[in-house]
Amino acid sequence: MKNQIALNNVSHYFETPHGRISLFDDLSLNISGQSSLAITGPSGVGKSSLLSLAAGLEPPRDGEISFTCEGQQISIVELRQKSGFIFQQFHLLEELDALGNIALPLRLKGNRKANEIARNWLDKIGLSDRANHKPNQLSGGEQQRVAIARAFVTDPVFIFADEPTGNLDAQTSTGVSDLMFDFAKQTGSALVIVTHSEELAQRAEKCFALSDTGLEQIK
Incomplete structure (x- = not known):
């Protein structure tokens, strides 16, 4: 597989007092490149942890x-460099305007055309x-x-979206x-979404339901 994330017999837990x-x-x-995948399920089953x-x-x-990227094994650091992230709370920098927020990932990579691409x-x-x-001058939808746009601006291989709507x-x-x-279709990015919205989940090519009994493919 050219671009892929493979989770094999993964377990996750937290220690508390x-x-x-x-x-x-x-x-x-298995999450394949150039495809869309949604993970749904009730609160508390670990959807966001699975995405992380x-x-x-x-x-x-x-x-x-x-x-795996371009058929080669890559490190976690390299994966992050090739990924874009979308969150429920937007996580825009309040001190930057819309242009600055979109241009920021490009500037951090030293791209001299950051503003042009962001525009x-x-x-x-x-x-x-x-x-x-x-951001405080924009509506929630605009934010x-x-x-x-900020997530896609660097042409990422993978986009991870946690409750984006x-x-x-x-x-x-x-x-x-x-x-x-x-944008995922246009750029060829793999889109991985965690959502409570059944409507959003059904738009993905593949859909999985996470519950107390495990992960089940429902589409």
Whole structure:
């Protein structure tokens, strides 16, 4: 597989003063490049933790995770460099305007055309006229569109989205979802979504349900 994240017999748990809290045991999942995959399920079963493991943001307690890009094994650090992230809370920097937030990942990579590329993405998300607006001057839907552009601006191999429509109304959610899936198709990025929304989950090519009994493919 050219681009892939493979979770093999992964278990994850937390130690607390009152004992161990186990989220899931011996879970296996393959995430292929240039495809979309959704993980749904009730609160508390470990959906966000599973996404964090797949994205290389934290190691599993047990089991193995391997990352492949262009047919070669890569490290967790390399995976993060090739990934984009979208969160429920947007996580935009309040001191930067919309243009600055989108350009930031490019600037951190030393790209001298960061502003030019960011302006192009502002046009793609229909916010060219909001380039100089700070996050607190934008609606929730506009902030999430900026966050989506920021995630895609570096042409990532993988996009990880944790409840990307969780703070949005139904109409705004549809528009944000359209952008994510359209950009993933255009750029060839793999899109991995954790969501409570059955409607959003069903838009993905593959859909898995996480529960106390494990992970089940439902689409």
